[in-house]
Amino acid sequence: MILVKGTREQAMALWDEVGQVLAHLGLRLSVEKTRVCRLDEGFDFLGFRIQRRRRKGTTTWTVYTYPSKKALLSVMGKVRALTNRVKQASLERLLRQLNPILRGWCAYFRHGVSKATFGYLDMFAWRRVTAWLRKRHPRTNWEQLYRKFLAGRPGNRPLENGIVMFDAATLEVTRYR
Template sequence: MQTNPKYKGKLLIKPSKANTLTFISNLRGLIKKHVTLPVNDLIKLINPKLRGWSNYYRHCVAKQVFSYVGHKLFHALWHWAKRRHPTKSRTWIALKYFINRKGQWQFHGWQKIKDMDCQFNLFQIATVPIERHVKIRSAATPFDPQYQEYLGKRKHKRLARNSWIEPVLTAL
């Protein structure tokens, strides 16, 4: 096994460049294919792909890759908006399709559903927290009463992480 001196002998697992570029080209293709789609429907198409890809790679060293994907997606969506409104100014496009959240422009749209204004926001892939994989103790077995408390805590953390009501479970 060769080590990369760039990381001082440590093995860092990252999403491959080919997979990242393929994912970005798939997103660009999806955006180009749906030029006339309303903003809300475009967001509904892109969000599941972003969530799935980021959840797959969230255990790797992927923070820079997530930021890169978000940057390229922003440019693709900006190009999409410019193509839809070729005679409008950059300021008009920014005000119509983007909202400023904590210093970051976020692609969003509005839709009226049952007399309520609903806002649809594009999932910010760069905000996905990196969660390291925690190995189970080698001697731990569910049949050994000595490890019941340890396995119970692991199960509780796993359920809390995968739950929609995560704050309630972790507060208990």
């Protein structure tokens, strides 16, 4: 529950009221996970970071929701685990496993301020896949790998047998549905 305007004492009283309501349902507030904070400090909720910041170029303050650092590190860890050299037999198999992870993560976070995060994740995944290609083909130089797997596609997306790497940077973001 979020109290946007009020004192700390009012927030603590609301905490007690919420605890009473949840007790009737057989639930309880976790003391370790629940805290009272200012909106300027921000907090993480369901993978999103919610924080009030000054809007760029203005003097107005706005509440932003964007992917939390923990959520981003989680998906980056999954990409890192998939792009280990010994785990995948072919680029097609790698892309078949990687694309649903990237697509699902981006679909979940597309309703926040996520465009820059998507660009960062896309760059990270692209670099991991191209590094994986270079390790898989040690006797082939970069120019030949580029021509075979990357050239001639929008954004130089890796492709094999009709499977193209998902482009997270081009996903449309719809903020505050």
